[in-house]
Amino acid sequence: MNEIEVRELVPSEYREWDLLVEEVQPGTPFHTSDWVEIYRDVLSRDLRIYGCFRDEELVGGCPLFVKNLKGVLKVASSISNMTDYCGPLLKESSGSKASKRVQETHEIFNALREFLCRQGFDSIHLKFSPGIEDIRPFTWNGWDSKVHYTHHLDLNEEVENNVSRTIRKDLKSASEAGLRTRVWNDLETYYGLLSKVYERQHLKPPLPRKFFEKVFNLIREKNIGYMLVSETPEGEAVAAHLTLYGKKGTIAWSSARDPAFSLRGSNALLYYKEFLDLKARNFEYMNVMAGNVPRFADYILGFSPKLVPYYSVTLENKKYSALKALHKIAT
Template identity: 70%
Template sequence: MDGIEVRELLPSEYKEWNLLVEKAQPGTLFHTSEWLEICRDVLSKDLRIYGCFRNGELVGGCPLFVKNIKGVLKVASSTCKMTSYSGPLIKESASSRASKRIQETHEILNPLREFFCKQGFDSIHLTFAPGFEDIRPFTWNGWDSAVHYTHYLSLKENIDGNLSGGRQMELKTATGAGLKTRVSNDPETYYRLLSLAYEKKNLEPPLPGGFYDRVFKLIQKKSAGYMFVSETPEGEAVAAHINLYGKKCAVIWTSALNPDFDRLGSNALLYYNEFLDLRSRNFEYMNLMAANIPVFVDFIMGFSPELIPYYSVTLESKKYSAAKTLYKTTHKETY
């Protein structure tokens, strides 16, 4: 087997990277150069996409956001705000044998890991997309690992038979209030709802409105998703979901709700009608994305989804670990 060369991709090679994302499982919109560039620009981050080549063919890779902290610490992460995962990808194996697929995975991930270890990062954190299960090339070599969760809601199930009593009551309330759902392409509607929700908590939204404007344009350009809203009979939007298309699923990426209408069941109505809509278009499941946030878990469990793990790995230098410990101690004393 010929060796793997790992190097940073040139912007002129991003088209080739996006073709890999389309073919790789589990390549997602979060892995595409267009998405990563939006995050780079809005968050003022240093983006680098590293490619793994075999005989000149791109067969894997990983995007990283790199940051220098006060010129002392160099840290890297495959994720950022509003991007839960965007870690390593590898080309799909053509083999039907599990042992061969594992071998090919390790033949790509091992050189990638070794390359990252030579880049002088004081901390590097990689979060693998759900469906990427074999992280052993990292854990066998001293990287720490963590498990995260998402929820998959099968679109082949009988949703009415799986609803909890609480969700059934919310749907009845929403119907009684005359709420309707529809597709919308107006990012201002979403950002208004998001701002209202954060104002209720005396907080600023996690990202500026310009971020969502650019995401909407990307979604429309690539036909990669849509926004679903709940409206009052008067046409006022009271809740919204932005959904991104995956290979077999739709990812419920983010939601926003006018807190003045949180007792009308508008969020439950969105999930229910999204289920029916996506099933009619032959998607296999919905990725509900909220399993790591305790306040959302009870609500989501009312739809009887399946709990799905995904993984992250981290490697820290002694200098970074010492700085992190000092930071925690200092802030604890200050508090």
């Protein structure tokens, strides 16, 4: 089998990258050039999409954000604010034998790993999307690994049979209060609710308003998702979910609830209505990204989700490790 060549893609090749993201199952909206270019443009990030080629065919790769820390450290990461995974992808083997699939996975990931190690980064952090399970080409070569979790709600099941007593009470409260839901792709409503959440904690939103403007433009122009809001009988939006489309499922990317509105049922109502809507549209699951924060994980358990692991790997050189240790001591 021919060797894998790895190189940085030029912008004219981004369409080829997007076709790969669309083809492979672990590919997500976070991997697309449209998504990572928003970070590049709004946050002035140094974006690099590395491609893995076999016989000039793109068979894998990884987007990376690169930054220099005070001119001393050069660090690379496949994720950024509010993008929990955007790591390496590879084209699945067409062969049926497990040994063949493992061989091709290792060839592509080993080539990518070796290439990244030659780029002079002091730290490299890659977080894989759910569905990529074999990270041994990295861990066998000295990279540290960590397991993370998300939840999948199976849309082939009946939601009424799986919700907890607490969720049923929340839904009843929402109904008695006259709350209703509707799709409303309105930036002002979303950003207003998100700002209230962070103002309550005396914090700024994790990304500037301009970022969300571009996301809502993508939603309108390329139909990558939608926003569902829960509102009072008077038409006041009190909670919102921003959902992105995947291949077989959807990704619950971001949610916000007015902290001044005390009725918990507004959030339960959104999940319940989304479940019914997506089920009717033949999606197989909802990826509810709430598995790594205890209070969110506890809440979503009320919908009887499946726990799904995903992984990250990190490589740090001695200089980075030493400076990180000094920083911890100083703080």
